[in-house]
Every structure is written in C-alpha cells, then in structure tokens.
Amino acid sequence: MHFEITKQFIDNIKESIEKQDESLAVDLLDDLHPADIAELYDNISIEEAKFLFLLLDGERAADVLSELDDDDRERFLKELPSDVIAKVFIEHMNSDDAADVIADLPEDRQDEVLSHVEDIEHAGDIVDLLDYEENTAGGLMQKEYVSVNITWDVQKCIEEIRNQYEEVDEIFYIYVTDEENIFKGVLSLKRLIIAKPERKINSIYDPEAIYVKTGTDSEEVANLMDKYDIVSLPVVDTIGRLVGQITIDDIVDVLREEAERDYQMATGLSEDVEITDSVWRLTRARIPWLMFGLFGGVLASKVIGLFEEDLTRLAATAFFLPLIASTAGNVGIQSSSIVVQSLATNSMGFHGFWKKLLKELSVAFINAISISAIIFLYNTIFSDSYVITFSVSVSLFIVIIFASVFGSIIPLGLDKLKIDPAIATGPFITITNDLAGMSIYLIISRIFYNLLA
Amino acid sequence: MHFEITKQFIDNIKESIEKQDESLAVDLLDDLHPADIAELYDNISIEEAKFLFLLLDGERAADVLSELDDDDRERFLKELPSDVIAKVFIEHMNSDDAADVIADLPEDRQDEVLSHVEDIEHAGDIVDLLDYEENTAGGLMQKEYVSVNITWDVQKCIEEIRNQYEEVDEIFYIYVTDEENIFKGVLSLKRLIIAKPERKINSIYDPEAIYVKTGTDSEEVANLMDKYDIVSLPVVDTIGRLVGQITIDDIVDVLREEAERDYQMATGLSEDVEITDSVWRLTRARIPWLMFGLFGGVLASKVIGLFEEDLTRLAATAFFLPLIASTAGNVGIQSSSIVVQSLATNSMGFHGFWKKLLKELSVAFINAISISAIIFLYNTIFSDSYVITFSVSVSLFIVIIFASVFGSIIPLGLDKLKIDPAIATGPFITITNDLAGMSIYLIISRIFYNLLA
Numbered sequence: 090m091h092f093e094i095t096k097q098f099i100d101n102i103k104e105s106i107e108k109q110d111e112s113l114a115v116d117l118l119d120d121l122h123p124a125d126i127a128e129l130y131d132n133i134s135i136e137e138a139k140f141l142f143l144l145l146d147g148e149r150a151a152d153v154l155s156e157l158d159d160d161d162r163e164r165f166l167k168e169l170p171s172d173v174i175a176k177v178f179i180e181h182m183n184s185d186d187a188a189d190v191i192a193d194l195p196e197d198r199q200d201e202v203l204s205h206v207e208d209i210e211h212a213g214d215i216v217d218l219l220d221y222e223e224n225t226a227g228g229l230m231q232k233e234y235v236s237v238n239i240t241w242d243v244q245k246c247i248e249e250i251r252n253q254y255e256e257v258d259e260i261f262y263i264y265v266t267d268e269e270n271i272f273k274g275v276l277s278l279k280r281l282i283i284a285k286p287e288r289k290i291n292s293i294y295d296p297e298a299i300y301v302k303t304g305t306d307s308e309e310v311a312n313l314m315d316k317y318d319i320v321s322l323p324v325v326d327t328i329g330r331l332v333g334q335i336t337i338d339d340i341v342d343v344l345r346e347e348a349e350r351d352y353q354m355a356t357g358l359s360e361d362v363e364i365t366d367s368v369w370r371l372t373r374a375r376i377p378w379l380m381f382g383l384f385g386g387v388l389a390s391k392v393i394g395l396f397e398e399d400l401t402r403l404a405a406t407a408f409f410l411p412l413i414a415s416t417a418g419n420v421g422i423q424s425s426s427i428v429v430q431s432l433a434t435n436s437m438g439f440h441g442f443w444k445k446l447l448k449e450l451s452v453a454f455i456n457a458i459s460i461s462a463i464i465f466l467y468n469t470i471f472s473d474s475y476v477i478t479f480s481v482s483v484s485l486f487i488v489i490i491f492a493s494v495f496g497s498i499i500p501l502g503l504d505k506l507k508i509d510p511a512i513a514t515g516p517f518i519t520i521t522n523d524l525a526g527m528s529i530y531l532i533i534s535r536i537f538y539n540l541l542a
Numbered sequence: 543m544h545f546e547i548t549k550q551f552i553d554n555i556k557e558s559i560e561k562q563d564e565s566l567a568v569d570l571l572d573d574l575h576p577a578d579i580a581e582l583y584d585n586i587s588i589e590e591a592k593f594l595f596l597l598l599d600g601e602r603a604a605d606v607l608s609e610l611d612d613d614d615r616e617r618f619l620k621e622l623p624s625d626v627i628a629k630v631f632i633e634h635m636n637s638d639d640a641a642d643v644i645a646d647l648p649e650d651r652q653d654e655v656l657s658h659v660e661d662i663e664h665a666g667d668i669v670d671l672l673d674y675e676e677n678t679a680g681g682l683m684q685k686e687y688v689s690v691n692i693t694w695d696v697q698k699c700i701e702e703i704r705n706q707y708e709e710v711d712e713i714f715y716i717y718v719t720d721e722e723n724i725f726k727g728v729l730s731l732k733r734l735i736i737a738k739p740e741r742k743i744n745s746i747y748d749p750e751a752i753y754v755k756t757g758t759d760s761e762e763v764a765n766l767m768d769k770y771d772i773v774s775l776p777v778v779d780t781i782g783r784l785v786g787q788i789t790i791d792d793i794v795d796v797l798r799e800e801a802e803r804d805y806q807m808a809t810g811l812s813e814d815v816e817i818t819d820s821v822w823r824l825t826r827a828r829i830p831w832l833m834f835g836l837f838g839g840v841l842a843s844k845v846i847g848l849f850e851e852d853l854t855r856l857a858a859t860a861f862f863l864p865l866i867a868s869t870a871g872n873v874g875i876q877s878s879s880i881v882v883q884s885l886a887t888n889s890m891g892f893h894g895f896w897k898k899l900l901k902e903l904s905v906a907f908i909n910a911i912s913i914s915a916i917i918f919l920y921n922t923i924f925s926d927s928y929v930i931t932f933s934v935s936v937s938l939f940i941v942i943i944f945a946s947v948f949g950s951i952i953p954l955g956l957d958k959l960k961i962d963p964a965i966a967t968g969p970f971i972t973i974t975n976d977l978a979g980m981s982i983y984l985i986i987s988r989i990f991y992n993l994l995a
Contacts, residue, residue: 352805352808456832
C-alpha cells in the first residue's frame with residue numbers, strides 16, 4: 090500500500106552508510122518515494138544524509154530536497170558546495186521549489202549557486218520568481234505550465250502538450266491564451282480528451298475560470314482554491330498576461346502552515362517546532378512566552394501587593410485569586426479565538442460591529458450568570474464569610490463580561506490595522522485579562538469588606 | 543477575477559425575495575459560483591434560503607447544498623419535504639456528498655428521502671457508502687470514478703472515458719483494473735493524452751500507485767495525500783477490488799477540520815463555532831471549559847485554604863501565586879502542544895521514550911534556570927523577604943520541570959491508549975499543572991519560612 094519507516098530499516102540504512110556500501114544503500118532506497126526518503130532525515134546525521142541523497146539520480150535527489158522541512162534543508166545545504174547545489178538539485182527542480190531553496194540561502198551564495206545553473210531559461214525563471222514577495226501568489230507560483238492558443242483546435246493542442254509535457258510533472262488544466270499571452274480561460278484535460286480532434290479550443294474552454302494576480306495574498310489564494318475546489322490556479326501579471334500557476338499541493342502546505350501558526354500562538358510557542366528539533370531550538374521557541382508570562386506575573390504581584398492590608402485582614406480573599414485570574418484568561422482566549430477563526434475562514438457575516446458586540450455580550454451574560462450563580466451557591470454553603478461570598482460572585486460576573494468584550498475587540502481591532510489577529514490569542518490578551526480580573530476582584534472585595542465586615 | 547459578497551448585493555437579493563421576484567433573483571444569482579451562493583446563507587433567513595435555493599436548476603442547487611456548513615445544512619433540510627430533498631438535491635449530488643447529507647438526517651427520514659431517489663443505482667451507491675464509518679476512507683470516498691481495463695489500448699480507453707465522463711465532475715487519474723475489478727494501478731490523463739492511440743494501457747500505467755483500503759483512518763488518508771501530493775486516491779475493499787476514490791478537495795476539508803479541532807481544544811471551546819452562530823450555540827461551546835475551570839479554581843481555593851495560617855503570617859506569599867500558577871499552565875500547554883503537533887504530523891522520529899523525555903528535561907532545565915534566575919534577581923532587589931526570594935525561585939524551578947514532564951507524558955500516554963492526544967492541551971493539563979504548581983509553591987514557602995524566619 091505504502092511505505093512505513095521502521096527502526097529496522099533505519100538500522101539497515103545506517104549500516105550501509107557506515108560501510109560506505111553505495112550499492113546496498115541504492116538498493117534500499119530504490120523503492121522509496123522521495124517523500125519517504127526525506128522523512129529519513131529526522132533519523133540520520135547531516136553527514137549521513139549527504140552520503141545518501143547524493144547517491145540518488147538527479148530528479149529524485151531534487152524531489153527529496155523539495156520535501157525536506159525548510160530548516161532541515163537550510164542546514165543540509167550549508168554543508169554542500171554551490172556547484173553541487175546547482176547541478177544535483179536546482180537544475181532538476183520546478184521553478185517554484187528552486188526559488189524557495191535559493192531564497193533561503195545567504196545572499197552571497199544565491200548568485201554563486203545560480204551562476205552554476207546551466208539551463209539559462211530555468212535560471213531566468215528562478216530569478217523572476219525571487220522578485221515576488223514570499224506571501225503572494227507570485228511567491229507561490231511555478232513557471233512551468235502548459236498553455237495553448239485560443240485559435241487552435243484539439244488536434245494541435247494535443248500535439249503541443251506532447252511538446253510541453255516534459256517540463257511539467259503533472260497536468261490537470263491547460264491554460265488558454267491569445268497571441269499576446271493574455272490569459273483567456275482554462276481547459277480541463279477531461280474536456281480535451283472527450284472532444285473531437287477538429288473542435289476549436291475556442292468552443293470548449295471555460296472563459297469564466299478563476300485566476301489571481303501575482304500580488305494576491307497567499308492566504309486569499311488558499312481560501313479561493315479551498316472554496317472553489319480548484320486544483321490548479323492560473324496567475325497573471327498586472328496587464329493580464331499568464332505568468333505561472335499554483336497547484337493544490339502548495340496550497341495544502343499554506344493551509345497547514347497557517348493552522349500551525351495560529352495553533353502556536355494559542356499555545357504560546359514563538360516558532361514552528363517539533364519534538365525532533367534541537368534542545369536549543371525548542372528552548373528558543375518556548376522562552377519568549379515564558380518571559381512574557383514572568384513579566385505578567387511580576388505585575389500581578391505588584392497589583393496584589395497594593396492590597397496587602399486587605400489580605401492580612403481577610404486571608405481567604407487570596408484563596409480565590411487563581412479562580413478569578415484563570416477564568417478571566419479562559420474567557421478571553423475563547424472570545425479571541427472565535428473571532429480569529431471566523432476571520433480566517435471569512436465567516437464574519439455582514440452584521441455591523443455593534444451587532445457582533447451585542448451578541449458577544451449576550452453570550453458573556455449567560456456564561457457570567459451561570460458561573461457566578463454556581464460559585465455563589467458553593468460559597469453560601471461552604472464559606473463562613475459574606476464578604477467572600479459576595480465579592481467572588483460579583484467579581485466573576487464583571488470579569489467574564491469584561492474579558493469577553495476585551496477578547497473580542499482586540500483581534501477585530503488588530504485585523505482592521507492589518508496585523509495578524511492570531512497574536513491576540515497569545516500572551517497579550519491572557520495577561521491583560523489576568524491582571525484586570527485580579528484588580529477588579531481585589532477592589533470589589535475591599536468594597537464589600539467595608540460594607541459588610 | 544472572482545466574486546465578493548457585498549452589503550449592496552445582499553440588499554438586492556433580499557429585495558428580490560421580499561417582492562417574490564423570481565426572475566430578478568435568478569438574474570442576480572446567475573453569475574455566481576455555487577460556493578458563493580452558499581456563502582449568502584450566513585446573511586439570510588432559512589425561509590429566504592428556501593426561496594432562493596429552490597430557484598436554481600438541479601445541478602446548481604445540489605452544489606450549493608454540498609457547500610453549506612453541516613449545521614446550516616441540517617437546519618435548512620429540516621424545513622423541506624423528503625421528496626424535494628431527494629429530487630432537487632440528492633439526485634444531482636456525487637454519492638459521497640449525498641451520503642453525507644443523508645447521514646445527517648434523522649433515522650426515520652433517511653429511508654423516506656432515499657425512497658424518493660429515482661436513479662436506483664445512485665440510491666444503491668449512497669446506501670453502500672452509509673455503511674462505512676464516518677472517519678474512514680470508505681466514509682470519505684465517492685463511488686464515481688473512471689476505470690479502464692488493463693488489457694485495453696489507449697484508443698479504447700479514450701472511448702470509455704467518453705462514455706463514463708458524465709458521471710464524474712472532474713477526472714485527474716484513471717484507475718486501471720483487471721476483469722475481476724481488482725485494482726492494478728493508475729494512469730494519469732497526461733500520460734493518456736501523450737500516448738499513441740495503439741499503445742496498450744499495460745505499458746503506460748503506474749503499477750506502484752498508492753491506494754488505501756476502505757477501513758483506513760481518514761487522518762492517515764489526509765497525511766498520505768499531503769505527503770505524496772496525491773490529487774485523487776483509489777480506495778479498495780479487503781480483497782483488493784476498486785470501490786471508490788477520494789479527491790483532494792475532500793482532504794483539504796479533513797485537514798482544515800482537524801486543525802480547527804486541535805485549535806478549539808487549545809483555546810477551550812467544545813464545538814466548532816463561528817461568530818455568526820446563535821447565542822445558544824456559542825454559549826454551549828464555551829460553558830463546559832468555564833465550568834471545568836470553575837471546578838479547578840474551587841479546588842485551588844481549597845489547596846490555598848490549607849495554608850491560610852502561612853498567608854496570614856506572610857501575606858506576600860499570596861502575591862506570587864498567580865505567577866506560579868500561570869507559569870505552570872503555560873509550560874504545560876507548550877509541552878503538550880509540541881507533542882500533539884509532532885504526533886499529528888508524524889514527526890516523532892525513532893528515538894525511544896526515554897530519549898524524548900531526556901530532551902524535554904534538558905529544555906525544561908534551561909527554561910527553569912533562566913526564569914528562576916531572573917525572578918531571583920528581581921526579588922533580591924525589590925523584595926524585603928528572603929523567604930519570598932528563595933521560595934519563589936526554587937518553586938518556579940521545580941514547577942517548570944514538573945509541568946514540562948507532565949505536559950509531555952500525558953499526550954504520549956493518551957496516544958498510546960488511542961485517545962486523541964489534543965485533549966491534553968485543553969483544561970485537564972492546565973488545571974492539574976495550576977494546582978500542582980501552587981501546592982509545590984506553598985509547601986516550599988512553608989519550608990523556607992521555618993528555615994529563615
């Protein structure tokens with residue numbers, strides 16, 4: 090069905106490398122898909138990877154490199170001379186993958202590697218792609234595609250595909266252009282196959298096809314392809330000339346990365362890390378949020394410190410500090426993540442800002458009433474202090490309303506300012522809500538103490 | 543380029559509905575892609591949607607229904623008679639989409655709707671699909687595909703595609719089988735087009751193609767298609783007969799849902815909600831975690847209550863409770879989310895359990911030393927209590943190590959038990975770490991008080 094890496098297989102591979110037994114290694118890798126070979130990388134050293142990958146014939150070595158994680162690739166290429174990078178890998182890659190690899194190299198090595206690429210047209214395509222911003226359709230697209238002239242017939246079209254096909258791995262759609270290379274529409278291979286040889290392209294292509302411009306944001310590209318179930322999307326320049334195509338596999342990667350980034354924000358990681366990464370990288374991804382949390386915690390200690398007298402007077406006030414702080418944090422992260430997800434999937438609806446706020450307030454009100462009522466009941470039974478009973482419930486009510494509104498408004502505001510709203514699910518909202526929640530609780534406790542005690 | 547819903551457009555649509563002006567409504571919807579029409583749903587009432595969607599001709603009404611959110615669709619279909627559901631929608635849908643729609647209906651309505659489907663073969667396909675578990679390849683696949691016999695030549699193959707094509711929206715790959723319908727491999731349309739008409743399929747198809755069985759887990763299907771960049775994947779039964787195919791657009795949905803589920807867990811939501819959902823649904827998604835948090839907070843108050851005397855003796859002990867609790871929570875959620883993401887992307891590597899634990903410990907040690915050192919320095923300068931200075935730093939150190947290990951072990955354990963490890967990023971780990979963190983801190987504070995004060 091498909092290959093699964095086993096411990097046994099890794100051991101065999103490592104043995105072949107240790108013995109420098111090239112033919113054994115080649116045999117072992119023979120049946121493997123490039124994506125499987127790339128997965129081996131997590132389990133071998135860079136030196137071992139060098140031995141293995143350079144044994145593969147051109148096409149396959151390049152495919153393996155394309156499948157590697159960005160960081161793994163960067164570290165691997167650091168160990169190779171520029172001419173090897175050019176001849177073994179770049180020459181055999183699609184222009185988009187090649188451009189990604191080159192873009193990740195240090196500036197001074199980029200030109201060096203490109204100067205070793207023998208196919209000048211290919212090198213030119215790569216240079217063109219390097220000019221586009223990374224997070225745009227231009228940065229995602231490849232220059233390899235099959236296009237036909239709108240005036241041709243099916244017969245001529247099929248001949249042209251035979252000529253162009255070597256350049257392109259997979260073809261799902263053919264793009265239709267005029268003499269000036271202005272994009273006119275798309276033609277599916279299915280329609281081409283079922284059409285009679287003498288039919289004109291003009292009469293069978295789809296002129297309503299969706300396309301994007303080179304400057305279109307990659308998130309928008311991903312949403313379009315997902316929404317309209319598009320497998321390959323044509324990209325045009327500002328005057329409508331066809332310049333490239335984006336294929337669905339690149340978009341699956343964009344969607345995955347997007348989701349991973351949001352998830353990282355929500356769980357307090359500053360980088361995309363995995364358990365196989367180095368101790369240093371894992372630490373680097375984790376420490377920023379912990380520092381931010383430390384800062385928040387120190388601020389919290391200052392805020393509570395202002396109420397030292399109250400705590401000495403009634404130590405039980407401190408018992409409920411964690412409940413108030415964590416509820417404030419939980420409510421805030423819920424509110425902001427709902428807004429972040431709705432923004433990401435474009436499902437905000439058309440109700441205005443105030444209507445959305447009113448709804449958030451209604452939800453917050455129900456949550457606040459429920460939680461406050463339960464804790465009121467609990468404290469009525471188990472606490473011997475009216476001050477505690479009243480201040481915990483009243484504070485929780487206010488804190489939930491506050492955290493809901495604050496948690497919703499911040500990501501909406503960030504989005505308006507064109508800042509990634511996912512930041513809001515991270516430490517900033519949590520810490521602010523924690524602090525605000527505790528302040529509200531301590532002030533209200535003091536008021537109730539003065540009233541009741 | 544593509545359509546964007548505007549407030550103006552919604553107003554026009556609503557006006558046409560209010561006036562019951564069918565021809566105006568049809569005109570307005572004429573240029574729209576079914577996915578765009580489905581998006582209107584968020585901005586109109588069910589009654590308005592009924593008027594609009596039933597105006598569309600067969601194919602398009604069915605496409606719109608396929609694009610709706612599961613819950614929106616369920617609520618919409620509740621308002622329609624069974625024969626309309628069958629004739630307007632089910633008859634014109636692919637078998638996989640149709641099966642999804644039927645599966646979401648109440649049991650008693652399923653048979654009723656199916657009995658109104660006139661195309662018996664189509665109804666049979668749907669009934670077959672309903673038998674598969676939802677989260678398996680069988681539950682994802684469609685019965686519509688194009689297959690050819692391995693003994694045919696290119697010419698015969700193209701004729702057969704002309705015969706079968708009406709059934710299938712898009713064709714990217716053709717599946718090759720023998721006389722018994724046993725799956726043999728795939729043939730890309732590209733290879734078919736560039737091959738000479740007299741070439742045998744036998745000599746141009748790919749016998750190494752990846753396929754899955756009907757029982758394969760949908761997450762595994764998604765990972766395979768993502769990893770190997772597969773656009774359509776053949777599905778076989780236990781004895782290897784071809785029974786269906788899964789297309790990439792279905793997998794994009796699976797990946798998105800998976801990511802959304804993990805995100806929800808991490809941000810404390812129990813359902814997939816959006817800002818356009820009802821107040822009731824939003825509340826239902828949010829209250830479970832808040833209740834759980836309430837429970838944790840009450841437990842925390844109990845734990846702190848055990849140390850009431852200590853707090854009265856040295857109120858400053860309470861100042862740092864939130865810092866300890868939030869650091870414990872943050873570290874725990876970081877650790878568990880790294881494990882969850884690594885498990886989800888199959889990038890756990892082959893190092894054994896102890897090696898992973900050792901790495902987690904190293905990272906935890908660096909974080910713990912850094913954070914403790916900073917707070918030690920801070921308290922040395924700003925706090926006048928040695929008890930506080932020592933107990934905060936020592937506790938933070940222990941708490942970070944504890945929360946890291948606990949946060950890593952729990953999801954690994956859940957995964958071993960075949961329980962979704964993403965649960966671990968939710969309330970359970972956070973609350974446990976909060977509680978454990980505070981207990982450690984309060985005990986250590988008492989020890990230092992007895993030693994130093």
